[in-house]
Amino acid sequence: MRINYPRSERDGVMRFVPSGRQFLALIGMGFGVLLLVFLVLYALVKVPTPNEFSTAQATVVTYADGKTEIARVADANRTSIPLSDVPLVVQREVLAAEDRDFYEHGGFSASGIARAAWNNIIGGSTQGGSTITxxxxxxAYLTQDRTLTRKAKELVLSIKLSQTRSKERILEDYLNTIYFGRGAxxxxxxSQAYFKIPASKLTGTQGAVLxxxxxxxAGYAPETNKDRLRGRWNYVLDAMVxxxxxxxxxxxxxxxxxxxxxxxxNRLEGDNGFLVDMARRExxxxxxxxxxVARGGYRITTTFDQKAMNAARTAVExxxxxxxxxxxxxxxxxxxxxxxAVLAIYGGDDYLTDQFNNATQGxxxxxxxxxxxxxxxALENDISLYDRFSGVNGTTFTFPGFAPYRVNNFDGYNAGGSISLLRxxxxxxxxxxxxxxxEITPEAVVDSAIRxxxxxxxxxxxxxxxxVLGTSSPHTLDMAAAYATFAARGLQANPYVIASVRxxxxxxxxSKRPEVSRAYDADIASQVTxxxxxxxxxxxxxxxxxxxxxAAGKTGTTNSNLSAWFVGYTPEIAVAVSMAKSTESGGLKTLRGTGGMTRVTGGSFPARMWTAMVKAFLKDTPVQQFDGTTSNSDGYGGGSYKRKSTKSPTATSTTKPTGAPTTKAPTPVPTVPPATSPPSTP
Incomplete structure (x- = not known):
């Protein structure tokens, strides 16, 4: 069949104007092509697995109670919930705002598609009109590109979703993935970001805002466009009517x-960042x-006690x-x-300002x-608390493999010829x-500390x-955990911060099972206490x-006043407090002048902070004794004492003391690792 085009019966430009029949044929062909394209796309486009970002849920990190939130760890702040947790009035408000005929159509709006296509053709801005599906x-499945190709795929996926999923499932997935601002x-x-409540508690007026x-x-953000938001809110409620x-x-x-x-x-400000960082590392x-962790929607219950955390921060302040x-x-x-279980960590004033954790990294x-x-x-070696040792300031000692070592006491203190181990x-x-x-050897001291x-x-x-004078440099957390061994009557437990993961x-x-082993006999630990x-x-x-x-505890102050400690415990809690000053290059400098003091000792600020923290943490709790009872007035829980005959000091006194709080360590022979300057503390 010959097509009469250009039209022979017309002259000039009119020959190129199609007849009515030809025009209808062209329209029919166009629809045929579109139908063919649609059928091809429908056959080729499969409903894929939702992209990872759209399904990623925030991992919630909580305090030990499993309820109070510390922070959320996430690529996106999202917590998916079932549709039944969203009040019906709120569901309808979302439909009133975005897709009033959601339950009637098959997943797409013809007028909306046509409007979007026309604006793309003429170069205008893409307007609304997309259905919820x-x-x-x-x-969930596509990119955010504004092209006809993406729109065509969106249409096909919408139809397929409507055919394979219930309306309720689509609405639930939509409500769990759509962006509401404020990072939510x-x-x-x-609901949490705007009203500090779970979605299940939303009222109709609150739901209309969302x-x-x-x-x-951004356009309706209450911080910058509250009047516009109010206008849109009225529009939603009118649509509900x-x-x-x-x-x-x-x-x-x-x-x-x-x-x-x-x-x-940023939920990592203040203490939170240190806690979350410790949790992530563990x-x-x-x-x-x-x-x-970032996408799994886990619920991480930590060991951190909110009361203990608040007590620590307040003590510092x-x-x-x-x-x-x-x-x-x-x-x-x-x-x-x-x-x-790690109950509290104070790693610094604000994690966002300085991520270095003074309690676990310092x-x-x-x-x-x-x-x-x-x-x-010493107690394990059958030495009694009442055995006597050299109390003479400036005594020189000789250790195998080391040069003679002269020791000074703090402030030149001289106890006379000898002093009991207890004193x-x-x-x-x-x-x-x-x-x-x-007498017991340095190796025995190291072994005891490790145990x-x-x-x-x-x-x-x-x-x-x-x-023995503490030239090693442990972390604050290590000292708290080690003293907890004495508090637990010789049972050593490795510190941890993750209680459970769901x-x-x-x-x-x-679910954590504490790793506990016996480091000392209960009697030995009780005597230390x-x-x-x-x-x-x-x-x-x-x-x-x-x-x-x-309470039981020990102070510590180091050579040149570079650090000050108080580490102590009650039957319920073991706490270590450390203080030091860093230079701009990361080294240490003296604490002199801190708080107006010429010398900062462990019995000053560290002991005061320790006391304030523990007192606040234990407030309104029964007074516990170290033997587990509540009747022992002096707080000591037992343990036997072996009084041995007084032993003579093995070292000899040398020259008159200089009054210096510390002495320099002797130079060891080359076969032994050198020691640093010995701390000397009250």
């Missing part, structure tokens, strides 16, 4: 709800990948120094005796807080403890004359008496 298809994806996260935000979260989902009378009673102020946008060690604090680093760690010499490990080793602990007498170390919980990899943990459906993926209670009652830790309940 189309919006979900775009967000999904209606549950949005429905209004969907079209343009038009659909007869609410009455005119009900509409007239609606009042614009109060919207919560926008947060900083999760990684347990085999959970970063991707799993109220009892820490206020002047001379440039470069000051304070670390606090609290551990539960017998389990190893290392400073332990000073005399290391002496209890030597005390425990030496109470007054932190260096000469007595070096004398003791010489208590000090890692063998600790910087400076070498066996030598200065070991998936998005509530299934248990991990008794000695350390005397430090608080009659010695350098007297500031802790303000606690008003049984």
């Amino acid at each position: 189309q919006q979900y298809a775009k967000n 994806y999904g209606i549950e996260a949005a 429905a209004s935000l969907i079209r343009s979260p 038009a659909k007869e989902w609410i009455t005119e009378k009900s509409r007239a009673r609606q009042k614009f709800p109060k919207i919560a102020k926008r947060g900083s946008g 999760l990684s060690a347990l085999g959970f990948s970063e991707e799993e 109220e009892k820490g120094p206020e002047t001379g604090v440039k470069g000051l680093r304070i670390g606090i760690a609290a551990v539960q005796p017998g389990t190893g 290392i400073v010499q332990a000073g005399s807080t290391f002496k209890p490990f030597a005390l425990a080793a 030496a602990t109470q007054s932190s007498v260096n000469t007595a403890y070096v004398d003791l170390e010489n 208590a919980g000090i890692p063998g990899t600790t910087a400076g943990l070498n066996a030598g004359p200065t070991t 998936n998005a459906n509530g299934g248990l993926l991990y 008794y000695a350390l209670t005397q430090v608080v009652k009659n010695g350098s830790g007297f500031a802790a008496q303000d606690l008003g309940r049984p």
Whole structure:
């Protein structure tokens, strides 16, 4: 059949104007091509797995109660919930705002598609008109490109979704993936972001606000465009009346709800960042990948106790120094005796300003807080608390393989010829403890410290004359965990922060079982505790008496006043507090001048902060004794004492003391690792 075109019966340009029949034929051909394209696309386009971002859920990190949220770890702030958790009125408000005929159409709006196509052809802006099904298809399966190809795929996917899924399932998926602003994806996260409540508690007026935000979260942001948001809110409620989902009378009673102020946008500020960082590191060690944590929607219950955390921060704010604090680093760690659960960490003032955790990453010499490990080793070697050792300031000791070592006591203290081990602990007498170390060997001190919980990899943990004086540099958390061993009557437990991990459906993926072993006999640990209670009652830790309940502890101050410690415990909690100052290059500088003090000792700011924290944490709780009872007035829980005959000091006194708080370590022979300058502390 011959096509009469150009038309022979016409002249000039009119020959190229198609006849009515030809025009209809062209339209028919166009529709035929479009139909063919649609059929090809329908056959080729499969409903894929939703893209990872659209299904990613925030992992929630909570305190030990499993309820109070610390922060969320996520690529997107999203928590998926079932449709049944969204009030019906809120569901309808979303439909009123975005797709009033959702339950009637087959997944697409012909008028909306035509409008979008026309605007693309003429170069105009893409206008609204996509159905909820189309919006979900775009967000979950496609890119955000504004092209006809993407629109065609969106159309086909929408139709297929409508044929393979229920309307309720599509609406549920949509409500869990759509963006509402404030970093919130999904209606549950949005409800928390704007109203601080779960979606299940939303009212109709609140739901209308969230429905209004969907079209343009930035354009209707309450912080900058509240009037526009109110106008859109009215539009949504009017649409609810038009659909007869609410009455005119009900509409007239609606009042614009109060919207919560926008947060900083970063839940890692303050202490939170340190806690989350510790949790992420432990999760990684347990085999959970970063991707799993960021997208899995897990619920991580930590060991951190909110009351203990608040107590630690308040203690620093109220009892820490206020002047001379440039470069000051304070670390606090609290551990539960017998389990190893980390109850509190104070790693610094604000994680967003400085991510260095003073409690878990900072290392400073332990000073005399290391002496209890030597005390425990001595008791194991049948040495009594009442055996006597050199109390003479300036005594010189000789250790095999080392040059002679002259030891000074703090402030030149001279106890006479000898002093009991109990009194030496109470007054932190260096000469007595070096004398003791010489008898039991430095290796025994190192072994005792490791058994208590000090890692063998600790910087400076070498066996030598200065070991007992704390020349090693443990982390604050390590010291808290090690002293917790004494509090638990000799049971050592590795510290941990992850109590349990559950998936998005509530299934248990991990539950911690404390790793506990016996480091010391209960009798040995009890005797150490008794000695350390005397430090608080009659010695350098007297500031802790303000606690008003049984407490044991030890102060520590290092050479040149580079650090100050107080580490102590009650039956319920073991806490370590460290102080040091860093230079701009990362080294350490003296604490002198901090808080207006010429010398900062462990019995000053560290002991005060320790006492304030523990007192606040234990407030309104029964007073526990170290033997597990509530009747022992002095707080000591038992343990036998072997009184042996007085032993003569093995070292000899040398020249008149200089009064210096510390001495330089002797130069060891080349076969032994060198020791650093020995701390000397009260």
